[in-house]
Amino acid sequence: MGKSDKILTIDISSKNVKVCLISDKLELGSVSTQGYDIINEDVDGFVKKFNMDDIWDKIKIGVKQVLQKDKPEKIIGISSCAQRIATVFLDAQGKEIYGGPNIDIRGIDSAYLIEDRFSEEELFKITAHSPSLMFTLARLLWFKEEEKDQYENISHILMLDDWIGYKLSGEFYTDFTSIGESQLFDIKNKKWSFEIIECFDINPELLPEIVNSGVVIGDLKSDLIKEFGMTQKTIPIIKGSGDTQANLLGMGAIEGGNIGITLGTTAPVHLVMNEPTIDHNLNFWTECHVVKGKWLIEANTGGTGRVYDWFKDTFISDSHKDANEIMDEFLNRVDPGADSTYAYLGPELMAVKDQTSIKRGVFIFQPPSLIGEELPKLENFARSTIEGICFGILENFQALQPFTQSEIKVFCSGGMSKSKEFCKILTNVLDNDLMIPHISDSAFTGNAINTLVGLKLYPDYKSVIDELIQFKKYKVDPSSSKEYRAIFKQWKYLKNKIDDL
């Protein structure tokens, strides 16, 4: 392996197209991050789509930027991941008919077709995902109902990560982690659900071949090698995964009983399982992991990163100092409980299938009108916002524990995991030691690990993680944890009172 040999990784997250070079020793190189716009197609805000040409342009720009900056001697492989529910339909020439993000809920107009044919329980037993309006199946039926001509031109049904692989290699493949989020897939048996596919008269020829993540699916197209100014003759493309699974891999959560918390725009909490248990309450989603023989069950806390960013942008964005540093100072300055200030800004126990109303955002705090020595301060609101996020994660963390008999080990990555103060609070709120990988943007690491395994440079995922990921461990402070148990009880008590507002 040469000194400047690198892996090229691509991640289409909910806000950005990110491209990164990372070494075969998992050392982070240059990163390109470019935001993209989502197009609203209706006044109501249900129907959304990507500008696929723009996304592809940004991938190419990102690749050129990082190559220009790091000037690697050799790219040993390229792998990618993308938001999991995002779907792409292509015509016979491989041209995009539709590309829609996670938040495209056009399926609200077509999901009745699914609901009329399958009971909630029947569908969940097969797909382990709900509500159906969110997923590929409902989007496909929307085109059948609303855009018949376009529907008839669909020749390829892909998830967003599959599309990246296609654009780079010209090959049509999906993997278990990606297609498992489509509602066209039988999660327990890890195969297409022909019961669903035949029920809705979907042509099986539209479906790509399924491979494992971490498998070489082809080579970078020669015109792209030329466009990127590369001198190599061939560069292998390795099938990646859904972004969350890449994050879990990159944070080292691959063994049964591991719980991985991805602190992105939302905070999905995933338990790694040795078998495909389906939630009898039809709430938590079961998914395939990148690791063979492992499944995941997900409880999603909701928009944690969105709440954190909103607080910084709204209340401390004018400062000349970095907002993250100010947040850490606030957390350092204020005691747990923030003088009985409680924040209810969205993070909570996953109940997406029953979510018929959006709860109001609420701060509960000592009113400034009272005669008292202490007035409510900005830092109290900051701390309560962070504690509210951690309590939302705790609710999901607790809900997943009955799904395993294995010893729990907790991993965490993502933007907020860079904050030492946040990690200390989360550790004590969860009352579990927390393992943080050395690269917080663990989707890049996950993609790189898929590449190393796909190129057979390592025998399996575990050996890469054991050898190359360094962890920072946050240890529980028992007295702080006890204090948070009492604060959480009060937070929950008040939450039950205000949920109906």
Next chain:
Amino acid sequence: MSKFEDISSCLKDIEDRYNNTEKIRKKLANYNEPIQVTFLDTERKIMILVDGDQGIEVKDNTEDETAPVKIDFTTEKTLIDLFNKDIGAVKAYSSGQIKVVEGKIRNLIKLKSLLF
């Protein structure tokens, strides 16, 4: 000038949408749960009775506390704005101007084209 100026014109349009749009009737073919709509500013209550694809009845100033689907609008203007496309349903919903008090998501999705 706005097409919809009062609640009565919106209610008339709900009936028209149902009667004149085959796609909406198809969507509601297996739907028969009574819907109670309440306007919190005026306390006006409306019942919408859908009998699958066989017919619809909209009753103004009527209530049924046992209705399995209950939707609150903070003001009558919210519904009028929705019908005039002055506000999107997602925005009205996420800002609390529309609140589903009771109802299963599987049934509520069928009502979208009828009510929004």
